[in-house]
Amino acid sequence: MTSEPIYKRVLLKASGEAMMGAQGFGIDVAVADRIASDIADARQMGVEVGVVIGGGNIFRGVAVASKGGDRVTGDHMGMLGTVINALALATSLRKLNIDTVVLSAISMPEICESFSQRATLYHLSLGRVVIFAGGTGNPFFTTDSAAALRAAEMGAEAIFKGTQVDGIYTADPKKDPDATRFDHLTHKEVLDRGLAVMDVAAVALARENSIPIVVFSIHEKGRFAEILTGGGLKTIVSDN
Numbered sequence: 383m384t385s386e387p388i389y390k391r392v393l394l395k396a397s398g399e400a401m402m403g404a405q406g407f408g409i410d411v412a413v414a415d416r417i418a419s420d421i422a423d424a425r426q427m428g429v430e431v432g433v434v435i436g437g438g439n440i441f442r443g444v445a446v447a448s449k450g451g452d453r454v455t456g457d458h459m460g461m462l463g464t465v466i467n468a469l470a471l472a473t474s475l476r477k478l479n480i481d482t483v484v485l486s487a488i489s490m491p492e493i494c495e496s497f498s499q500r501a502t503l504y505h506l507s508l509g510r511v512v513i514f515a516g517g518t519g520n521p522f523f524t525t526d527s528a529a530a531l532r533a534a535e536m537g538a539e540a541i542f543k544g545t546q547v548d549g550i551y552t553a554d555p556k557k558d559p560d561a562t563r564f565d566h567l568t569h570k571e572v573l574d575r576g577l578a579v580m581d582v583a584a585v586a587l588a589r590e591n592s593i594p595i596v597v598f599s600i601h602e603k604g605r606f607a608e609i610l611t612g613g614g615l616k617t618i619v620s621d622n
Contacts, residue, residue, distance in 0.1 A: 387610045389540050391430040391506070393533035394421065395526065395580075396544045398438035400600045401467050408439060409470045416603055417544075418474035421511060423607040425480055430506045432536050433513045434529040435471060437463025443521070457521035461488055464525060468515035469494070481510045487519030487528070499535045506536065526584035534591040541593055542609070543580060544600025549617035550579050564617045569595075572619055579619070594620035 396417060403410030424431050440463030446456030468484045475482040483505045484494035495501060497514060505512050517528040526543075533541045546556075550572070553561040569589035572579060579585070579597055588595055598609055598616040608614035 387427045387429050388612055391538050392540050392542055393432045393529055393538040394542045395434045395529035396600055398436035398467055402439040414470050414474040418478055420606040422478045422480050424610055429610055431511050432532060434525055434532055435464055435467040436525040440466055454521040461516045464517055465515040468513045472513055475511055483510050484513045484515055487516035502536050524581050526580040530584040530587040533593050541595045543595055543597045545597055548599040548615040550577055550597050567619050568621050569619055594618055
């Protein structure tokens, strides 16, 4: 472990569920503030950070489709949920005096800026945290896929996938006491084993662009910065 960060530019992917904490719905401001604090620690080390947040704490598009509704409309509603979460996290970051911008894949100029790769690289060059909202802007794609896509577009050196547990396990460790954690896997092994860390499209896109995926617990304060310097419990998915 070193005091210097291993990565200089990363994409943090957090689930919408992480934002609601112990609540059954919505946003727990204390949790948003803690995630913002972890991002602020990374910025203080000089790491450039992009963020993608899911919207499951607000709305899930697949829930509409499962009850006979229109999947496209449901996914559009889910995209709006990610915008709500992005604005909440941006507020928490600004409270810490971290310069932050929200870029949405769906144009809504009264609320936030529109996404483009050019705008992303410009804001990163100014030291801003860039939060990507609205998923990919297309239905049928998850925010995991959005995270892999934005990571490739911003030139991220790694995707940090914040989950409910501290890595990838052989089974759900909350249900199976005999589940064991992997320290390292290849992208192919994740796909071949069907390990549910990110969806297939996201893992394939990360592999195609040679982007490692670092899976860690989003609930452990300070863990993000710890892993950035080589410590902490995590699973690294990479082909080298």
